[in-house]
Amino acid sequence: MTTAIHAEDLNVYFDKNHALKGVTMDINKNEVTAVIGPSGCGKSTFIRCINRMNDLITNCTVNGKVMVDGTDINDDDVDVVDVRRRIGMVFQKPNPFPKSIYENVAYAPRLHGIVETVDGKVKRRKHTKQELDAIVERSLRRAALWEEVKDRLDKGGMTLSGGQQQRLCIARTLSIDPEIILFDEPCSALDPIATSKIEDLLVDLKKDYTVVIVTHSMQQAARISDRTAFFYMGEMVEMGDTKQIFEKPARELTEQYITGRMG
Amino acid sequence: MVPRATFMHELDILNEEITEMANASKKAIEKAVQMIAENDLTLKDEVRQLDRHIYEMNERIDNHCLDIIALHSPVASDLRMISTCLKMVEDLNRFGRYARDIVELMDDFEEGKAFKRFESLRTMACLVVGLVDDAVYSFLQRDAEKASHLHERDDAVDSLYDTIFREVLTYMMEDPRKITVGIDLILVARYMERVADHACNIGEYVYHMVTGERLDPTKRTGHVEPVVACKLFDHPSPRTELDEK
Numbered sequence: 272m273t274t275a276i277h278a279e280d281l282n283v284y285f286d287k288n289h290a291l292k293g294v295t296m297d298i299n300k301n302e303v304t305a306v307i308g309p310s311g312c313g314k315s316t317f318i319r320c321i322n323r324m325n326d327l328i329t330n331c332t333v334n335g336k337v338m339v340d341g342t343d344i345n346d347d348d349v350d351v352v353d354v355r356r357r358i359g360m361v362f363q364k365p366n367p368f369p370k371s372i373y374e375n376v377a378y379a380p381r382l383h384g385i386v387e388t389v390d391g392k393v394k395r396r397k398h399t400k401q402e403l404d405a406i407v408e409r410s411l412r413r414a415a416l417w418e419e420v421k422d423r424l425d426k427g428g429m430t431l432s433g434g435q436q437q438r439l440c441i442a443r444t445l446s447i448d449p450e451i452i453l454f455d456e457p458c459s460a461l462d463p464i465a466t467s468k469i470e471d472l473l474v475d476l477k478k479d480y481t482v483v484i485v486t487h488s489m490q491q492a493a494r495i496s497d498r499t500a501f502f503y504m505g506e507m508v509e510m511g512d513t514k515q516i517f518e519k520p521a522r523e524l525t526e527q528y529i530t531g532r533m534g
Numbered sequence: 535m536v537p538r539a540t541f542m543h544e545l546d547i548l549n550e551e552i553t554e555m556a557n558a559s560k561k562a563i564e565k566a567v568q569m570i571a572e573n574d575l576t577l578k579d580e581v582r583q584l585d586r587h588i589y590e591m592n593e594r595i596d597n598h599c600l601d602i603i604a605l606h607s608p609v610a611s612d613l614r615m616i617s618t619c620l621k622m623v624e625d626l627n628r629f630g631r632y633a634r635d636i637v638e639l640m641d642d643f644e645e646g647k648a649f650k651r652f653e654s655l656r657t658m659a660c661l662v663v664g665l666v667d668d669a670v671y672s673f674l675q676r677d678a679e680k681a682s683h684l685h686e687r688d689d690a691v692d693s694l695y696d697t698i699f700r701e702v703l704t705y706m707m708e709d710p711r712k713i714t715v716g717i718d719l720i721l722v723a724r725y726m727e728r729v730a731d732h733a734c735n736i737g738e739y740v741y742h743m744v745t746g747e748r749l750d751p752t753k754r755t756g757h758v759e760p761v762v763a764c765k766l767f768d769h770p771s772p773r774t775e776l777d778e779k
Contacts, residue, residue, distance in 0.1 A: 489609070490607055493609070517609045517610060518609070518610060518613070518614075518746070519610065519746035520610055526610050526611060529609050529610055530538075530608070530609060530610050530611065530612050531537050531538035531541060532537055532538070533537065
C-alpha cells in the first residue's frame with residue numbers, strides 16, 4: 272500500500288494550548304481513513320494541518336512535517352493555493368455558494384483555469400464553455416448528484432436539500448481534480464438516508480482519491496473506513512485496520528472510548 | 535454518572551442471566567450424575583424441571599442479546615461478551631438436554647444399579663462434572679487460563695468413553711441378556727462425552743472473549759490438571775460458592 276500522507280512529529284499550538292502533540296502517522300493512498308476521538312481531542316486540528324487550513328488562524332503555530340508526495344506542505348516555497356487544490360476539504364455543514372448549481376461546480380475550475388505547455392512555455396488559459404460543461408457533469412456524476420439535478424442546473428444551490436447540498440459541495444471539491452479529500456464530520460447535519468448516500472459515495476470515491484474523514488460516529492467509521500486512528504487529548508493513541516480497532520484494540524484507552532466507558 | 539449507563543445496566547442483567555443459566559445447567563448435569571451414582575430416582579423430576587428452566591433461559595438470553603446488539607451497537611470486548619453469551623446458551627441448553635436424556639434412560643430401569651457398580655462410568659462422570667464446573671467457572675471469573683486447558687481434560691473423557699464402549703461391548707457379547715442395559719450404559723457414556731465437548735466449546739468462547747484470540751482446539755500444552763480423588767458423590771455441587779454469584 273502506498274502512503275499518500277505522512278505526518279511526522281506534528282505539533283499544533285493555539286497560543287500556549289498544545290492542541291496536537293507529536294502526531295506521527297501514515298495515511299494510505301486510495302483508502303478511507305477515519306479519525307475518531309472525543310470532542311477537543313485534536314482530530315479536526317489534525318486534518319486541517321493536511322491542507323494548511325490552520326494557516327488561517329492567527330494564533331496557531333504548526334511544527335513538524337506533513338509529507339504529501341515527498342514534499343512537506345509546510346515548506347515556505349510551497350504554494351498554499353496549490354496545496355488546497357490538490358487536497359480538497361468538505362465541512363460539517365453544507366456550504367454551497369449562493370449561486371446556481373452549475374456555478375457552484377464551475378466556480379473553482381474557472382478560477383484556476385487550465386495550465387498548458389505550449390511551445391515549451393507554461394501558460395494558463397480559461398476553460399471553454401464545453402470544457403466547463405463537461406467538468407460540471409463529470410463532477411456531479413461522480414458525486415452521485417447528476418441524475419437529481421441535471422434538469423435544473425440553473426437553480427440555486429441553496430434550494431437543494433441538506434444531503435444534496437453536501438453532495439454538491441463534494442462535486443465542487445471534485446471539480447478541480449484533487450488527490451486527497453478531507454471530510455470534517457460531513458454527515459453530522461444530515462438525516463440517515465442522506466448520510467447513507469454520502470457514506471456510499473465516500474467508499475466509491477476511494478477508488479480514485481485518498482479519503483480522510485473525521486467523524487463522531489464510531490459506527491460510521493466502522494462502516495466505511497479501511498483504517499481508523501483514535502485521538503485523545505491531542506495525541507494519536509492508536510491507528511490500525513478498522514476491523515482490528517473495533518474488534519480488538521491494542522490500547523486500553525481505545526477500548527474504553529469505543530465501548531463508551533470514556534469520552 | 536456512569537457513561538452509557540443503560541447499556542452497562544443491560545450487560546449486568548445479561549451477566550446475571552447467563553450466570554443463572556450456567557448454574558442451572560451445571561446443577562442438571564450434577565443431579566443426573568448423582569442419580570446414576572446413587573440410583574436415586576427421586577432426582578428425576580428435579581432434572582426435568584431444571585431442563586425446562588434452562589430452555590426458557592436460553593430463549594430469554596438469546597432475545598436479550600439480540601436486543602442489546604440492535605439497540606446499543608456493542609464493539610470490542612462488549613461485542614465478544616455478547617457473542618459468547620449467544621453461543622454459550624446453546625451449549626448450556628445441551629447440558630440440560632443431555633442431563634434429561636440421562637435420567638430418562640434410568641426411567642423404570644430395574645437394573646439401574648448396574649450404573650452404580652460401573653466404576654469407569656463413575657470416573658467419567660466425575661471428570662465431566664469437573665469440566666462443566668470449570669467451564670462455567672472460567673466464564674464467571676473471565677479465566678482464560680482455565681478455559682484454555684479444558685480440551686486436554688476432554689481427551690481423558692474421550693479415552694474413557696472408548697474404554698467403556700469396549701468394556702460394555704464385551705459384556706454384551708458374553709451375555710445377550712445384558713444388551714439392553716449395555717446399550718443404555720453406552721448411551722449414558724456417550725451423552726457425558728458430548729457434555730464434555732460442549733464444556734470445551736464454552737472454554738473456547740471464554741478464551742476468545744477474554745483475550746480476543748482464538749484458541750486452537752488441536753493444540754495441547756501437556757498441562758493437564760490432576761484428577762484428584764473424586765468426591766463428587768459426597769459433594770454433588772463441587773463449587774457451590776458460584777451459585778451465590
